[in-house]
Amino acid sequence: WERALVLIDSKNRTAIEIPVHYPNGMMFGVTGNKKPPKSVRTSLVLVKKQEKEYAPYFLKINSEDTEHIFSANNFHLIGYLNIPNNFSGEFNLYNWDESWIGTTVYSNGQPIRSRFPKDQSIE
Numbered sequence: 001w002e003r004a005l006v007l008i009d010s011k012n013r014t015a016i017e018i019p020v021h022y023p024n025g026m027m028f029g030v031t032g033n034k035k036p037p038k039s040v041r042t043s044l045v046l047v048k049k050q051e052k053e054y055a056p057y058f059l060k061i062n063s064e065d066t067e068h069i070f071s072a073n074n075f076h077l078i079g080y081l082n083i084p085n086n087f088s089g090e091f092n093l094y095n096w097d098e099s100w101i102g103t104t105v106y107s108n109g110q111p112i113r114s115r116f117p118k119d120q121s122i123e
Contacts, residue, residue: 003072007081014048017079019072020058037062041070045080056096064088064107085109 004018020042041061046054059080061070065088078084083091087109093101102116 003075005076005079007079009081013081015080016046016048016054017059017081018044018046019075020044021072035066037066037068039063039069041075041078043075043079047080057101058094058096058098060092060094062089062092064090083109 001018004016007015007017039062043059045057045059047057049055061078063070068089076082078087080091083106085108088107089105091104091106093103095101100117102114104111105113105115
């Protein structure tokens, strides 16, 4: 909790982001011929819905550069409401039970496409 960040973006959206560490590592699926990433940055994101109501999600970020290593020391540089201009990779969002909600693919800090489960409609 001491590394938790309170984030407020230009649209006045608020989220709390807390780094998550998997002591025994984690599995991360990739499709196609892509190499699996060396490092995945995982956080618990609490998105403010109403005054005292937050929705919990897990965010798993991987860089397009499969050699990139995320560091706990620079956790604050990239996150749910903070996507740097030089970031290319994926933001993968999961429910509390870690069922996949969707993925947004970024190139140079801009969203270029999204993927969702086939049975999920986009709100």
